[in-house]
Amino acid sequence: MGARPSGHAALPFxxxxxxxxxxxxxxxxxxxxxxxPGAAASWRPATHRSLCAAYSRWLGFLQSEGVVLxxxxxxxxxxxxxxxxxxxxxxxxxxxVTVATYLGQLLMxxxxxxxxxxxxxxxxIQARHQRLAQPSRVKAARMVxxxxxxxxxxxxxxxxxxxxxxPDLTAGPSHPALLYRxxxxxALLALRPLRQxxxxxxxxxxxxxxxxxxxxxxxxxxxxxxxxALHMVVPAQLLSALETYLTVxxxxxxxxxxxxxxxxxxxPAGHALWVTRCGTAMTPGAQQKQLRRHCRARxxxxxxxxxxxxxxxxxxxDEHPEGISLAADLLGHxxxxxxxxxxxAANQRKALQQCQALxxxxxxxxxxxxxxx
Numbered sequence: 001m002g003a004r005p006s007g008h009a010a011l012p013f014x015x016x017x018x019x020x021x022x023x024x025x026x027x028x029x030x031x032x033x034x035x036x037p038g039a040a041a042s043w044r045p046a047t048h049r050s051l052c053a054a055y056s057r058w059l060g061f062l063q064s065e066g067v068v069l070x071x072x073x074x075x076x077x078x079x080x081x082x083x084x085x086x087x088x089x090x091x092x093x094x095x096x097v098t099v100a101t102y103l104g105q106l107l108m109x110x111x112x113x114x115x116x117x118x119x120x121x122x123x124x125i126q127a128r129h130q131r132l133a134q135p136s137r138v139k140a141a142r143m144v145x146x147x148x149x150x151x152x153x154x155x156x157x158x159x160x161x162x163x164x165x166x167p168d169l170t171a172g173p174s175h176p177a178l179l180y181r182x183x184x185x186x187a188l189l190a191l192r193p194l195r196q197x198x199x200x201x202x203x204x205x206x207x208x209x210x211x212x213x214x215x216x217x218x219x220x221x222x223x224x225x226x227x228x229a230l231h232m233v234v235p236a237q238l239l240s241a242l243e244t245y246l247t248v249x250x251x252x253x254x255x256x257x258x259x260x261x262x263x264x265x266x267x268p269a270g271h272a273l274w275v276t277r278c279g280t281a282m283t284p285g286a287q288q289k290q291l292r293r294h295c296r297a298r299x300x301x302x303x304x305x306x307x308x309x310x311x312x313x314x315x316x317x318d319e320h321p322e323g324i325s326l327a328a329d330l331l332g333h334x335x336x337x338x339x340x341x342x343x344x345a346a347n348q349r350k351a352l353q354q355c356q357a358l359x360x361x362x363x364x365x366x367x368x369x370x371x372x373x
Contacts, residue, residue: 009064010056017069020059024052027113039112046197046225054105061086075114080121087125100129142301146190146315149308152298153187156180157241165252173293177249177256178277182290184238184245185274189305191235192217193312195225196305200282202273204246214239254279 013021024040028048031037040048062077063069065085069077090099103126111119160180189199198219202208209216215234221227234242253275254268272281288304295303303311 009060010053011059011063012056013052016056016059017074020055020069020074023074023113039115044225044227051105051109054102055109057102058086058106061089075110075117078110078122083122083125087129096129096133100126100133103129142303142307143311143314144299144303146312148299149190149303149311150187152294153183153185153190154241156183156186156294159183160249175277177252178290180245180249181253181274182294184241185287186291186294187241188234188238189308190312191238192232193309194219194230195309196284196287198223198230199305200274200284200287204271204273206271208234208273215242250275253277 016024027038027040028043029035029038030041043051059069062082065082067077067082087099087103090102094102103122107119107122107126110117110122156179160176160178160183163174163176163179165176194217198207201223202217207217207219209218213233214236217230217232217234219230221229224230250273256277256279267280269275269279269281274282274287276282276286284305291304292302295301
């Protein structure tokens with residue numbers, strides 16, 4: 001194997017060696033009264049996607065390095081030397097946190113499917129990466145108060161209402177329907193910070209339900225990362241905005257044609273709540289693009305969907321430090337252990353603010369020294 005870090009394409013599942021595919025499919029078997037379920041039978045859909053992607057990435061790397069996959073067993077291909085080359089390739093392309101994540105996903109896939117193998121050496125390598133991983137961006141510096149996000153959302157909706165709807169079906173970035181959608185999306189995500197997958201997959205009549213008291217969000221346990229169902233009401237201050245979006249702006253979006261698809265649209269949005277300017281259901285990439293655009297203009301930096309969750313929990317920790325259980329419920333955490341990190345972040349932010357105020361107070365008198373009264 002060459003010593004250089006090389007680029008590679010992940011190997012699609014259909015191109016996996018027969019032994020690898022057979023082992024994975026057997027591990028997905030749900031079991032019966034006479035047989036135990038396979039090791040992967042309890043994985044959630046998101047886990048299947050992420051672990052299979054990690055394994056596809058590994059197989060693609062081996063193939064790019066000249067390894068003939070069919071000539072070696074799946075577990076025999078994983079050697080310390082090859083992993084060192086893989087690790088170096090990842091470090092040349094990814095942040096350290098991403099490298100640790102990819103190695104952890106690969107480790108989980110291997111240990112679940114080939115448990116008879118001794119993976120202690122790989123576990124130690126992954127643990128070392130996990131300890132040394134440093135985020136590429138400082139999260140605390142990018143967080144803003146939850147209500148500032150809500151205000152941004154209302155500001156965009158007000159701009160949309162102030163503009164007449166154009167008669168054509170094409171849409172520039174400042175089209176009122178797009179501005180209103182983005183404003184409602186930002187305000188709702190700030191107040192109900194669902195995980196991105198759940199937020200974008202909200203379906204009218206299924207996850208978003210009209211009740212005599214207003215609108216409620218109900219997401220079944222099978223669609224939630226923690227396995228706990230989510231039930232919450234749409235905030236009262238957004239009920240009117242949601243009705244306006246559904247009756248005025250969403251129908252406009254459904255009829256739109258994007259610049260790349262003026263003649264027809266693929267995969268129509270159906271009953272999806274969030275609709276793109278092509279009339280299709282919004283994707284994670286499309287949402288992040290809009291959030292980036294509006295948040296950079298208002299705050300000077302990106303705020304991605306996951307950071308909305310951090311902003312909401314840290315704001316709650318700032319204003320109600322006794323409410324850690326409320327924050328856990330808000331974020332859909334199974335326990336308060338994960339949520340505790342936001343309370344630590346809130347305390348750190350207060351300490352930094354107090355330190356900055358002290359430094360400024362000390363500098364002001366010194367800056368007047370030598371001045372003539």
